Amino acid sequence: MTLQGKWRIVEMPDYEADFPDMMGPAYILFGPAGGEFAFGCVTGTFPGHLDDDADAVQFSWDGNDEMDEACGEGWxxxxxxxxxxxxxxxxxxxxxxxxxxxxxxxxxxC
Structure with missing residues (x-):
């Protein structure tokens, strides 16, 4: 199995059950040249190369949290x-x- 593709975030244990989908379906997407995510009022993008057969990744991201600039990292x-x-x-x-x-x-x- 590969990381590449779109993943539906189904659980964020430290938050209320309805928080992730507050602004739309929560997701994280990995492509060959980087990716993006959205949950709650947070959006982010990250650059990077992802091998076709990768099963783990670390990334640095830039984005917004309730319209304020935000950044960080993830895995x-x-x-x-x-x-x-x-x-x-x-x-x-x-x-x-x-x-x-x-x-x-x-x-x-369609």
């Missing part, structure tokens, strides 16, 4: 059950643990 690793565990860490602030599952794909044409 993610595929677990034996196929889920993704990781943390998004704010510079000088919170360390937010998350669990994600592969983003469901639709086979229905």
């Amino acid at each position: 993610a690793e595929i677990q034996p059950d196929g889920s993704l565990a990781g943390e998004i860490i704010f510079h000088g602030g919170d360390e937010i643990a998350f669990t994600a599952k592969p983003w469901p794909t639709s086979s229905t044409a």
Whole structure:
């Protein structure tokens, strides 16, 4: 299994259950040239090269938290059950643990 692709954040244990999806479905996306994430009122992007077969990654990110500039680092690793565990860490602030599952794909044409 590879990290590349979009992952649906399904749990953030230190927050209320409805927090991650406050502004839309919470996710983290990994592509060959970097990625992005969104949860609550937080968005971020990160550059970097990700190998096709990578099962773990560390990254530095820049973004926004409630419209204020924010930055930090993070990590993610595929677990034996196929889920993704990781943390998004704010510079000088919170360390937010998350669990994600592969983003469901639709086979229905629009």
